[in-house]
Amino acid sequence: MFLAFLCITIGANAQWQSLFNGKNLKGWKVVGGTAEYQVEDGAIAGISKAGTPNTFLRTEKEYGDFILEFWFKVDEALNSGVQLRSHLTDGRVRGYQYEIDPSARAWSAGIYDEAREGWLYPMTGNPAAQSAFIHNDWNVARVEAVGGRIRTWLNGVPAADILDAQDASGFIALQVHAVYSEANVGRKIYWKNIRIMTEGLEYETLPETGIAQRNCVPNTISEREAADGWKLLWDGKTTEGWRSHKGPEFPDKGWHIENGILVVEKADGAESGNGGDIITKEKYRNFILSVDFKITEGANSGIKYFVNPEINSAEGGSAIGCEYQILDDAKHPDAKLGVSGNRKLGSLYDLIPAPDSKPYRKGFFNTATVVVNGNHVEHWLNGVKLLEYERNNEMFNALVAYSKYKNWINFGNFESGHILLQDHGDQVMYKNIKIKEL
Amino acid sequence: MFLAFLCITIGANAQWQSLFNGKNLKGWKVVGGTAEYQVEDGAIAGISKAGTPNTFLRTEKEYGDFILEFWFKVDEALNSGVQLRSHLTDGRVRGYQYEIDPSARAWSAGIYDEAREGWLYPMTGNPAAQSAFIHNDWNVARVEAVGGRIRTWLNGVPAADILDAQDASGFIALQVHAVYSEANVGRKIYWKNIRIMTEGLEYETLPETGIAQRNCVPNTISEREAADGWKLLWDGKTTEGWRSHKGPEFPDKGWHIENGILVVEKADGAESGNGGDIITKEKYRNFILSVDFKITEGANSGIKYFVNPEINSAEGGSAIGCEYQILDDAKHPDAKLGVSGNRKLGSLYDLIPAPDSKPYRKGFFNTATVVVNGNHVEHWLNGVKLLEYERNNEMFNALVAYSKYKNWINFGNFESGHILLQDHGDQVMYKNIKIKEL
Numbered sequence: 001m002f003l004a005f006l007c008i009t010i011g012a013n014a015q016w017q018s019l020f021n022g023k024n025l026k027g028w029k030v031v032g033g034t035a036e037y038q039v040e041d042g043a044i045a046g047i048s049k050a051g052t053p054n055t056f057l058r059t060e061k062e063y064g065d066f067i068l069e070f071w072f073k074v075d076e077a078l079n080s081g082v083q084l085r086s087h088l089t090d091g092r093v094r095g096y097q098y099e100i101d102p103s104a105r106a107w108s109a110g111i112y113d114e115a116r117e118g119w120l121y122p123m124t125g126n127p128a129a130q131s132a133f134i135h136n137d138w139n140v141a142r143v144e145a146v147g148g149r150i151r152t153w154l155n156g157v158p159a160a161d162i163l164d165a166q167d168a169s170g171f172i173a174l175q176v177h178a179v180y181s182e183a184n185v186g187r188k189i190y191w192k193n194i195r196i197m198t199e200g201l202e203y204e205t206l207p208e209t210g211i212a213q214r215n216c217v218p219n220t221i222s223e224r225e226a227a228d229g230w231k232l233l234w235d236g237k238t239t240e241g242w243r244s245h246k247g248p249e250f251p252d253k254g255w256h257i258e259n260g261i262l263v264v265e266k267a268d269g270a271e272s273g274n275g276g277d278i279i280t281k282e283k284y285r286n287f288i289l290s291v292d293f294k295i296t297e298g299a300n301s302g303i304k305y306f307v308n309p310e311i312n313s314a315e316g317g318s319a320i321g322c323e324y325q326i327l328d329d330a331k332h333p334d335a336k337l338g339v340s341g342n343r344k345l346g347s348l349y350d351l352i353p354a355p356d357s358k359p360y361r362k363g364f365f366n367t368a369t370v371v372v373n374g375n376h377v378e379h380w381l382n383g384v385k386l387l388e389y390e391r392n393n394e395m396f397n398a399l400v401a402y403s404k405y406k407n408w409i410n411f412g413n414f415e416s417g418h419i420l421l422q423d424h425g426d427q428v429m430y431k432n433i434k435i436k437e438l
Numbered sequence: 439m440f441l442a443f444l445c446i447t448i449g450a451n452a453q454w455q456s457l458f459n460g461k462n463l464k465g466w467k468v469v470g471g472t473a474e475y476q477v478e479d480g481a482i483a484g485i486s487k488a489g490t491p492n493t494f495l496r497t498e499k500e501y502g503d504f505i506l507e508f509w510f511k512v513d514e515a516l517n518s519g520v521q522l523r524s525h526l527t528d529g530r531v532r533g534y535q536y537e538i539d540p541s542a543r544a545w546s547a548g549i550y551d552e553a554r555e556g557w558l559y560p561m562t563g564n565p566a567a568q569s570a571f572i573h574n575d576w577n578v579a580r581v582e583a584v585g586g587r588i589r590t591w592l593n594g595v596p597a598a599d600i601l602d603a604q605d606a607s608g609f610i611a612l613q614v615h616a617v618y619s620e621a622n623v624g625r626k627i628y629w630k631n632i633r634i635m636t637e638g639l640e641y642e643t644l645p646e647t648g649i650a651q652r653n654c655v656p657n658t659i660s661e662r663e664a665a666d667g668w669k670l671l672w673d674g675k676t677t678e679g680w681r682s683h684k685g686p687e688f689p690d691k692g693w694h695i696e697n698g699i700l701v702v703e704k705a706d707g708a709e710s711g712n713g714g715d716i717i718t719k720e721k722y723r724n725f726i727l728s729v730d731f732k733i734t735e736g737a738n739s740g741i742k743y744f745v746n747p748e749i750n751s752a753e754g755g756s757a758i759g760c761e762y763q764i765l766d767d768a769k770h771p772d773a774k775l776g777v778s779g780n781r782k783l784g785s786l787y788d789l790i791p792a793p794d795s796k797p798y799r800k801g802f803f804n805t806a807t808v809v810v811n812g813n814h815v816e817h818w819l820n821g822v823k824l825l826e827y828e829r830n831n832e833m834f835n836a837l838v839a840y841s842k843y844k845n846w847i848n849f850g851n852f853e854s855g856h857i858l859l860q861d862h863g864d865q866v867m868y869k870n871i872k873i874k875e876l
Contacts (some may be wrong), residue, residue: 393827395834
């Protein structure tokens with residue numbers, strides 16, 4: 001039995017195919033830009049060039065499920081990546097990218113959705129993989145793209161793990177990123193030992209690792225999320241579970257659902273002046289709430305929690321509760337009001353400012369997370385903690401007493417409350433509204 | 439040996455003397471007021487009366503060191519007590535009182551300094567003794583007054599323990615408290631089984647108990663305090679260890695020392711406008727600071743910590759630091775300013791209000807305590823915690839950003855700092871300035 005097993009394994013290893021012959025660029029072609037690629041000492045060298053957008057050396061063939069391995073060595077000044085299951089549309093290469101990032105950010109082996117959704121798997125939560133990068137020398141990359149799951153490794157360290165449904169197949173491509181200064185022209189990135197396996201993957205995929213998996217399939221709960229206690233707070237299709245903060249029905253205007261996205265419609269920018277805020281029908285006590293949001297230019301909205309719709313049911317005005325502020329800090333005037341930036345994106349509105357250096361991704365969906373565990377509350381943005389506070393104590397009450405909320409009895413101290421999405425008369429998109437009760 | 443010891447013990451027990459013969463008031467006389475006392479069923483009954491100040495039935499003899507036991511039963515509407523080592527001066531009975539307090543406060547067996555210093559040992563820190571009181575029935579009291587130490591028990595539960603040097607001897611007296619409503623006239627308190635021992639006390643005093651001891655001898659460190667790490671921050675006599683916040687010397691005006699009391703002199707009520715603030719020469723990091731203060735009518739002062747005298751050394755103005763506010767809430771206008779009462783006595787000035795229901799004792803010395811342990815800080819008054827907060831976090835900084843301190847960089851977040859007493863141009867008295875470094 002043992003010998004038979006060995007034979008199968010050796011047989012499976014034999015299925016690797018080289019994508020690069022070590023001598024020339026047969027099987028590859030340049031798309032998207034005009035940076036140059038050449039073969040040097042058995043490696044492909046990509047050379048940064050002024051005045052061109054991102055350039056890609058793509059495989060002529062397309063690949064669906066595969067395991068891909070390659071070596072890379074990159075100039076410290078460049079950013080790069082390797083496209084997976086990608087396509088050329090409207091002259092641009094789009095799709096999953098194995099990030100190559102020698103900068104201090106160190107997000108190599110993260111997954112970026114090139115010219116489409118942006119960061120699918122940033123590396124903020126995986127310091128082990130961040131420190132696995134080798135500067136100014138060869139790194140070994142591995143990708144497993146099997147069905148709706150893509151996993152990456154960097155020098156043997158598990159790096160990224162996503163579920164996604166956008167592309168089942170496409171080409172592989174080596175990126176030479178656009179450069180924006182004369183000093184960065186003519187710099188090089190090298191790839192070699194590029195090999196792929198498309199058969200017998202069931203014998204070659206690596207075991208489960210301990211890293212976090214990110215489910216990028218909109219408005220779904222993955223197996224792992226379900227096992228971990230996550231539930232959809234919005235089904236992606238209907239208004240089920242939500243109502244106006246002013247009554248039992250969902251607002252008949254001001255909101256619509258479109259391709260799995262819940263849209264607050266543009267009106268006159270007034271607070272709850274069009275369709276009005278919406279709240280969950282249920283109340284929540286201890287939870288992790290995760291909401292993806294995308295704002296339009298100059299927009300204002302917010303995610304509130306510990307909301308009691310009874311205490312501000314008069315016409316107009318948003319319902320009262322702790323607010324994770326959603327704002328275009330650059331263009332909305334409220335960003336300059338308040339105290340110490342406590343009305344900017346991610347802040348506990350009018351109370352505790354989020355740091356200015358937050359990882360906001362302009363033009364993309366961003367993930368807001370609110371953690372409530374008894375009196376302890378945290379605000380997160382894209383996997384980075386922005387702020388935390390304790391409520392139901394002298395300091396919280398003293399802070400509230402200075403704020404807009406000073407006249408609301410017991411503000412923020414309720415044991416439980418509804419969750420609210422705010423209509424502030426600006427177009428804002430929401431999706432992937434999920435909750436894990438603690 | 440065992441038998442011999444027993445004999446000694448029995449011999450010692452034989453030394454109890456009755457102070458009340460069970461039949462009449464021989465050996466006692468009424469002083470201080472005109473409430474009446476009579477003998478009922480082998481007990482002395484004190485009867486509350488309208489229009490009289492506190493009345494006392496005192497022993498004709500005086501007692502120095504003793505153990506005293508008595509039974510008492512009190513009407514729920516009355517307050518009473520038993521005087522120890524007391525004296526009659528200017529027509530008033532003054533001195534230590536074993537408190538009798540059937541009210542919800544439940545401070546029976548606490549030690550009150552009648553017509554003199556007020557509460558020496560309130561019962562806030564001793565819930566076991568507070569719950570030992572029996573309503574509407576007999577209670578058994580015990581007092582040990584030996585040398586400079588007085589201890590009390592209530593129904594066998596250790597209650598109070600003070601060190602004091604005011605009186606080495608005096609009379610014992612049974613109080614009928616003044617009453618202020620018609621409904622409380624004619625109510626009764628009973629005492630019986632009143633016995634005292636003045637010899638062989640060394641065999642009869644009870645072992646050490648676990649309760650806290652309060653050292654009431656001004657500007658001293660008791661043996662127990664020393665063992666616990668307490669030190670005097672002021673010696674009660676000189677300016678040693680203190681200086682102006684504006685320079686190396688102690689202010690040449692605005693402050694004086696008188697009978698073990700450090701006095702801020704009355705000027706024009708301006709902030710640091712006369713002698714100016716004084717600070718410790720040393721800096722402190724983690725500590726419990728205990729300061730007794732007494733304010734005059736309408737006065738303002740304060741105890742500051744984490745003070746850096748470098749950052750406000752210009753002429754005028756108090757040095758910057760976290761402030762335990764000292765204020766006559768009733769008469770000083772600042773009590774009505776600020777937000778939610780955050781400029782009242784005991785508050786973290788302009789930041790976190792102390793509760794209105796604080797145990798302030800008008801006209802007496804009060805004990806302010808500040809506990810600093812890393813980022814955790816507490817303000818206490820007379821043994822009751824007023825507020826607590828955590829510094830060096832988003833919420834503390836957000837609160838500071840709303841306050842008067844918004845422009846002081848890193849306000850309240852220093853690792854250590856000087857301790858300051860504020861000259862606000864009003865007469866305020868300080869003593870018993872002690873610190874325990876943690």
